[in-house]
Amino acid sequence: MAKVRAGTLLHGVLHVTIFEADNLYVNDCCNCFPKLSEETFSSGKVGGCRIYTTINLGSTIVGRTRSVNQNEHFNFQWHQSLRIYTAHIASEVVFHIKEDDTIIGAKVIGRAYFPVEELVNGENKDRWLQILNKKHKPLKARPRIHVKLQFFNVTKDINWSQGIKSLDFAGLTHSYFPQRSGCRVTLYQDTHIPTTFFPEILLTKGRYYELHQCWEDIFDAISKAKQLIYIAGWSLCTKITLVRESTCKKQESSDLNLTLGELLKKKASEGVKVLMLIWDDRTSIKWLRNDGVMTTHDEDTESYFDGTGVHCVLCPRNPDKGESLIQGTEVATMFTHHQKIIIVDSDVPNEKSDSRRRILSFIGGIDLCDGRYDTPFHSIFGSLGTVHHNDFRQPNFEGASIDKGGPREPWHDIHCRLEGPIARDVLKNFEQRWRKQGKKDVCLVEIDSLVDTFVPSSLDKFPEDDEEIWNVQLFRSIDGGAALGLPNSEEEVARSGLMNEKEHIFDCSIQNAYITAIRRAKSFIYIENQYFMGSSFGWNSGNLQVQEVGALHLIPKELSLKIVSKIEAGERFSVYVVIPMWPEGIPESNSVQSMLSWQKETMDMMYIDIIQALRAKGITADPKDYLSFFCLANREKKNDGEYKPSKHPQYDSDYNRAQQARRFMIYVHAKMMIVDDEYIIIGSANINQRSMDGARDTEIAMGAYQPYHIKRNEPNRGQIHGFRMALWYEHLGFLDGSFLVPQSLECVRLINNISTKYWDLYCSETLDEDLPGHLLSYPIKVTESGNVTTHLGVEHFPDTKARILGSKSELPFLLTT
Numbered sequence: 001m002a003k004v005r006a007g008t009l010l011h012g013v014l015h016v017t018i019f020e021a022d023n024l025y026v027n028d029c030c031n032c033f034p035k036l037s038e039e040t041f042s043s044g045k046v047g048g049c050r051i052y053t054t055i056n057l058g059s060t061i062v063g064r065t066r067s068v069n070q071n072e073h074f075n076f077q078w079h080q081s082l083r084i085y086t087a088h089i090a091s092e093v094v095f096h097i098k099e100d101d102t103i104i105g106a107k108v109i110g111r112a113y114f115p116v117e118e119l120v121n122g123e124n125k126d127r128w129l130q131i132l133n134k135k136h137k138p139l140k141a142r143p144r145i146h147v148k149l150q151f152f153n154v155t156k157d158i159n160w161s162q163g164i165k166s167l168d169f170a171g172l173t174h175s176y177f178p179q180r181s182g183c184r185v186t187l188y189q190d191t192h193i194p195t196t197f198f199p200e201i202l203l204t205k206g207r208y209y210e211l212h213q214c215w216e217d218i219f220d221a222i223s224k225a226k227q228l229i230y231i232a233g234w235s236l237c238t239k240i241t242l243v244r245e246s247t248c249k250k251q252e253s254s255d256l257n258l259t260l261g262e263l264l265k266k267k268a269s270e271g272v273k274v275l276m277l278i279w280d281d282r283t284s285i286k287w288l289r290n291d292g293v294m295t296t297h298d299e300d301t302e303s304y305f306d307g308t309g310v311h312c313v314l315c316p317r318n319p320d321k322g323e324s325l326i327q328g329t330e331v332a333t334m335f336t337h338h339q340k341i342i343i344v345d346s347d348v349p350n351e352k353s354d355s356r357r358r359i360l361s362f363i364g365g366i367d368l369c370d371g372r373y374d375t376p377f378h379s380i381f382g383s384l385g386t387v388h389h390n391d392f393r394q395p396n397f398e399g400a401s402i403d404k405g406g407p408r409e410p411w412h413d414i415h416c417r418l419e420g421p422i423a424r425d426v427l428k429n430f431e432q433r434w435r436k437q438g439k440k441d442v443c444l445v446e447i448d449s450l451v452d453t454f455v456p457s458s459l460d461k462f463p464e465d466d467e468e469i470w471n472v473q474l475f476r477s478i479d480g481g482a483a484l485g486l487p488n489s490e491e492e493v494a495r496s497g498l499m500n501e502k503e504h505i506f507d508c509s510i511q512n513a514y515i516t517a518i519r520r521a522k523s524f525i526y527i528e529n530q531y532f533m534g535s536s537f538g539w540n541s542g543n544l545q546v547q548e549v550g551a552l553h554l555i556p557k558e559l560s561l562k563i564v565s566k567i568e569a570g571e572r573f574s575v576y577v578v579i580p581m582w583p584e585g586i587p588e589s590n591s592v593q594s595m596l597s598w599q600k601e602t603m604d605m606m607y608i609d610i611i612q613a614l615r616a617k618g619i620t621a622d623p624k625d626y627l628s629f630f631c632l633a634n635r636e637k638k639n640d641g642e643y644k645p646s647k648h649p650q651y652d653s654d655y656n657r658a659q660q661a662r663r664f665m666i667y668v669h670a671k672m673m674i675v676d677d678e679y680i681i682i683g684s685a686n687i688n689q690r691s692m693d694g695a696r697d698t699e700i701a702m703g704a705y706q707p708y709h710i711k712r713n714e715p716n717r718g719q720i721h722g723f724r725m726a727l728w729y730e731h732l733g734f735l736d737g738s739f740l741v742p743q744s745l746e747c748v749r750l751i752n753n754i755s756t757k758y759w760d761l762y763c764s765e766t767l768d769e770d771l772p773g774h775l776l777s778y779p780i781k782v783t784e785s786g787n788v789t790t791h792l793g794v795e796h797f798p799d800t801k802a803r804i805l806g807s808k809s810e811l812p813f814l815l816t817t
Helices: 030-035 038-043 214-224 260-269 286-290 298-305 325-334 421-437 490-495 509-520 555-569 590-616 654-661 707-711 719-732 745-763
Strands: 008-022 051-057 060-064 075-090 092-101 105-115 125-130 144-153 180-189 228-233 273-279 310-315 341-347 357-364 414-419 470-479 499-501 504-508 524-529 574-578 627-635 663-668 671-675 679-683 699-705 775-777
Touching: 008 051, 008 092, 051 075, 060 075, 060 499, 075 490, 075 555, 092 144, 105 125, 105 144, 180 214, 180 421, 180 699, 180 719, 214 260, 214 341, 214 357, 214 414, 228 421, 260 273, 260 298, 260 310, 273 298, 273 421, 298 310, 310 421, 341 421, 357 421, 357 679, 357 699, 414 421, 414 679, 421 470, 421 699, 470 509, 490 499, 504 509, 509 555, 509 671, 509 679, 509 699, 555 574, 555 590, 555 627, 574 745, 590 627, 627 745, 654 663, 671 719, 679 719, 699 707, 719 775, 745 775
Parallel strands: 228 273, 273 310, 524 574, 574 627
Antiparallel strands: 008 075, 008 144, 051 060, 051 092, 092 105, 125 144, 180 414, 180 470, 228 341, 341 357, 357 414, 470 504, 470 699, 499 504, 524 671, 627 663, 627 775, 671 679, 679 699
16 A cells, blocks of 8 residues: 555545444534524534534545434434545545535534554444544544444456456446446547548458448438437537538438428427427626636527427526535536437337337537537638538637638537447436426327337347447436436435435446546556546645645546556556647636646646656656647648638737637547547546536436457457547548557657647648648646646747646636536
8 A cells, every 4th residue: 555645545445334423412513503492402412403424535525424313312323335436645534524504504513533544454444433623622422423434445356457357347336327238339520521531440350440420320310210309418509500511421311401400390390209408508607608618509599499399498407405505506507417418219220111119319529509510620711611601610719700710619529329228228317307307298208108119128239149239338427406216215326326415316427437447447548528627636736725626536546546556567558638728718718727727737646646656666757658648739721712701800819810820729529538449438528527526517428348359359459449540540640550559658659759740830930731630749748746837938828828737716616627
């Protein structure tokens, strides 16, 4: 067990059971005075208040119990067990006993302490602990709390650094949705793939990877639906068209030119049940929205479908029970419904008639709204006269418009289609959300009762001997304020991996899926995500109260600890992370600068971990040989026949400088992780606290692998491998033999060198040719101590006055983490 700074590293799973507390006196819980009866007051015991307990590692809360009242024996009983993923340094497990105040929050009554050093050997510890005040003095009548603890070190996990070893792998245990077998997954990069984008990627048995058209397939699925079309999204724009390229393989359809709004109204008029849940942005924080963090078409979308057969519900992010008034207000005004899902009925494969139906679903990062349509070429000027003329989006510059010209904001994203049993789980998610926040007078299609129409769920599977089948599991970030039907009993909550904190039941299985996938990883991890910040409990900032920041999810720390474990074992391991150059919005704005500062703190923490591990082994190496960050960008020379704007940007503006330099970032909106070309996670969840918390933004994701490739004792060359290689071809403009072994020094150094060259070309004063590739080394360097800084003389992003490393702001932490 590694000793680091003050304390012991607890990396694994901590099992905690809180049984009961006794002898809590009224003077120890002074907020309860107004609630006490005379009998209770005279007894000197806590009466009418509700009490809960938090479990802390150091100053970090890692778990909470539900709130309970005092029983007739004058004590408080929980009998609640928690299973907590840990990657924290601490000397003590601290139990904070608190009074639950539904108005302002909580008041600490007392604290109990358990030394971490007694847990490291994995023994089960059952003990009564004395409850003390903040000066470590006993409270009146010496109250106690009864707890049981057991720590399971990550290295004792049979899957630690082993990948998926056998067909018996059951996915994420303790999860609401089980892993499903007999499924099919189609992977999408960007919304459209032109025929001119054609990498030759060899898979198993001499087959080549096949690219797929996301919005064409969505258009086709919606067009062919006969019973239901369910959509849930952060935003939906009725004016967009899904199919725009003349190479479309479905040109025979007369509906190709319909806008999305027209298509949905047409399907409703045909008798298809069309239900939509669109996030209702009811925030009044206009200064934040002007920063470009949140802009949707919710009111326009509702108005468009008013009086039609399409049932569109603007869906606010309502708080769940158990939250204080202040917490509820924060949820309602600061958090969103961020899931992006489409569910339709579809024909059954290999059946001549289309009368029998099954469920088909799409999930991922792509909303059906403006600015999302793009190709792997990510043109910033060349498409302004064609497919992007009526779909120009550039929220990073004040006053940007098609009349003033490019650069537009290109959009890189990832999505997937799910078939088989997993599609029913996506349907169940929508049904739970509709029953909670949908129209009460509009019923869902009861597919289980339509036995002559829908294939039974038990038969909606692809054959086991199909080499292209997948095992897939659905994950969520969601709570009872957004979904009806989450379990209530303590046993079922625990079995489903849910959290019950102060009667607030929520699901954070997306974070758990990332954690367990990282822990399984053998050789490399490849991440694309819109944000990268978290594990603030491990930040090294001297003047920042990191516990107040609250970006507590484990993913960045898990990544650095995985790398550290491989360094200690003398094994190669590489992590590649692709993020935007900056979070979408005016780059100098408070919100963007704040998020960049959290990103910098996160990078610092990870590189410090890596450098300390290298020093401990006496290894001299570049930490970027193990962990590399990249962003995407494009630069285009001017071509004859290009769209000519009628107006010009303001002279001394970021907009004008970017236009003159003919360059701009490609906005990375993907939310994906690939592990060892074996396992993939795709969804709507960002790597930040908003997405991973479970009680903030609502999210959905899937984790999947192909069993056929698990059986083969060979390098993985299935669909996940092909997808990664296609992404690398898109980003780099070429393929190389070293890409087959991403963990190798040859591969990581080639990519780092090429991405540095592309950054230099992007920043160059001259422009002779288009940028040959889009993958740029993120503009940071790592000092000998592991701190992240900028290169000499390069403190701002090109064409802006925005600091690369960000700056602190007065914005609430909840908004920017």
